Amino acid sequence: MSVQDRGAVDAGDRGATVWLTGLPSAGKTTIARALADRLRSEGHRVEVLDGDEMRQFLTAGLGFSREDRDVNVRRIGYVAELLARNGVKALVPVIAPYADTRKAGRARHEEAGVPFVEVHVATPVEVCAERDVKGLYAKARAGEITGMTGVDDPYEPPEAPELRIPAHAQAVEESVAAVHAALVARGLA
Numbered sequence: 321m322s323v324q325d326r327g328a329v330d331a332g333d334r335g336a337t338v339w340l341t342g343l344p345s346a347g348k349t350t351i352a353r354a355l356a357d358r359l360r361s362e363g364h365r366v367e368v369l370d371g372d373e374m375r376q377f378l379t380a381g382l383g384f385s386r387e388d389r390d391v392n393v394r395r396i397g398y399v400a401e402l403l404a405r406n407g408v409k410a411l412v413p414v415i416a417p418y419a420d421t422r423k424a425g426r427a428r429h430e431e432a433g434v435p436f437v438e439v440h441v442a443t444p445v446e447v448c449a450e451r452d453v454k455g456l457y458a459k460a461r462a463g464e465i466t467g468m469t470g471v472d473d474p475y476e477p478p479e480a481p482e483l484r485i486p487a488h489a490q491a492v493e494e495s496v497a498a499v500h501a502a503l504v505a506r507g508l509a
Contacts, residue, residue: 335365335404336508337397337429338499340413341422341478342441343470344456345448347487347495348413351441354496356411359509364409369396371414384467390421397425404434409508413441417469419476435508438481439499445470447488 338355340348349370356366374396375382382388393416400410416422422438429436448470449457460468467473478484483502485495503509 333407334435334508335407335409336435336437336503336506337400337404337410337412338437338439338503339397339400339416339422339425340411340439340441340499341416341481342443342487343445343448343475344415344468345451345453346441346443347485347492348415348441350492351439351485351487351495351499352411352413354492355499356409358496358500359409359503362509364509365407366409366411367403369400369403369410369412369414371396371412374399374414384473386418389417393418393421393425397428400425401429401432401434404429405432409503415469415475417473417475419478422478435506437483437499437502437506437508438478439502440478440481440484441487441495442477442484443486443488 340352342348352368356368359366375392379392379395382392393414396412396414400412403410426436452458456468459465460471469475483498485498487495500509
């Protein structure tokens with residue numbers, strides 16, 4: 321019997337996708353991993369679908385053209401929806417730079433009756449460049465790479481996410497608490 325067929329499902333059994341979108345080095349993965357720890361400690365089944373790991377294993381071979389980025393996000397969205405509809409909290413720290421691709425992922429979840437919570441990790445590009453966790457901003461400035469989201473390729477911030485996190489202005493614990501509170505308010509945690 322699927323989660324949807326059981327009728328009343330407690331928050332521990334109800335799956336959902338939490339999509340954390342934002343620029344490279346915004347803090348998406350850091351927040352997702354800390355949130356995963358908190359949710360697991362509360363008894364939830366959780367998977368983190370990190371963008372870098374997904375590119376290594378699920379979408380290897382894709383480049384960074386608009387078409388390849390869209391395929392990458394659609395594939396990750398499919399896996400997230402599949403997990404979520406089977407009772408897993410799928411935390412997805414993926415840039416997903418284009419609004420229409422994120423909108424399509426949300427629509428897929430809605431069609432399946434699966435909760436989708438979009439979180440914009442709204443760290444300014446200047447702060448992301450200072451963090452430069454992977455050295456990407458420095459490489460883009462040096463002309464070593466092109467197509468860098470937020471530098472010479474667009475990032476379209478969500479117009480109406482369920483939550484906007486100013487990760488540059490608060491501690492990770494505060495960001496995690498805000499996302500957790502949003503899940504609790506929706507009966508998902």
